[in-house]
Amino acid sequence: MTSQEGHIKSFVKRSGRLTQSQKIFLNNKNNNINFFFPNEIVNLEKLFKNNNNCILDVGFGDGKLLTSLAKKFPELNFIGLEVYESGIGNILKQISSDNLTNIKICCSDAITFLNNYTENNSFYGITLFFPDPWPKKKHYKRRIINKNFVNLISRKISANGFIKVVTDWSNYSDRIEEVFSANDKFERVGDIYIFKNRCLTKFEKKGISLGHRITEFTYKLK
Template identity: 60%
Template sequence: MSVNKHLRSFVKRSGRLTNSQKLFFYNKENDLNYFNEKKIINYEELFNNKNKCILDIGFGDGKLLINIAKRFPDINFIGVEVYESGIGSILKDISDLNLKNIKIANIDAIELLKNNIKDKSLQGISLFFPDPWPKKKHFKRRIINNYFIHLVSTKIQINGFIKIATDWSDYANEIINLFDNHKNFVRVNEILYYKERELTKFEKRGIILGHKITELSFKTI
């Protein structure tokens, strides 16, 4: 795929929202934990501090992101997701726990990266269990491809990181190949924030299905 094109990595899931998810999802424009950026994000204005910022792509139900943000209150987190129930759930959790270091965006992560994230501004990016698109004819929908790697390489600071976990072995091999062939990334063992992290919903599902979990961490050089 050319480095200028990308196919959507998701199809809109129309799952039924619970009443509390609805309450938070439909009021999100008035929620301080939600933002709808039209321009380049100024993290200092968004979070009211100068802390480093990590972007989590496709947080699903958001439980892991909430847990990590609770453990690292001096780091800012932006979560981006297109799944409405997930947006409703995480906004409720952020409000219940009164967390100040997470902001949520409800758009395609590729659009957010392209249009709203300043170059070399993120400390890191995480992707836990990106949609695997297991059928060969759908591989082109996988979010991690040459275009994605080029894009994230422009957005992460030097000495920053990208952390990925997947339960699909062929996707893991493809990701390793893509990053190994990129001059700005080197593979490392683990990133501090994710040591002893909790399991995500899709990870638990993968384990039940007998899938092997692959964790990949790369530093930017």
């Protein structure tokens, strides 16, 4: 439940069934140029061989939204973080079949990655689509969005950067609003052009089918 660095983990590693092609991509991920495993601060310019703005997506799930954004915006770079193996196998397969060169995947806890392997002021955007809601009160402490996380991302996004969070859990949405309002570095703004007409994610469809209201938050540094 607690990571090596001492923070409470926001996920439980699921070992869902892998398809044959997911297995192939997972087993060969270390030889895949679209996958990286950092052991020092990541140099984004070296990673992408350009200095385009970079968006970090935390918990891309099946990866469909992330690959669709990378396809639509070749002038932006994207890093996808996930700890769910079948999601990683899946997205590596999508990146390769779509020949995308502006998206790199890393299997890491976002908090470990941001704390240890990223420079300050380095991301144009950080996105979290449907972060695990941990709906039971006794599990609220596992929610990724809390005071420490908001402080951490305030150091990692660039001066004109943004953070976007979408959730279908009203109780989590109240908490998200509360922690951002309590942080004097952020102000809430309208949505960013990149997400106009974005596709719905798997968890979004699930939330809608359950009658949940979808709340989107976008904040920029003041």
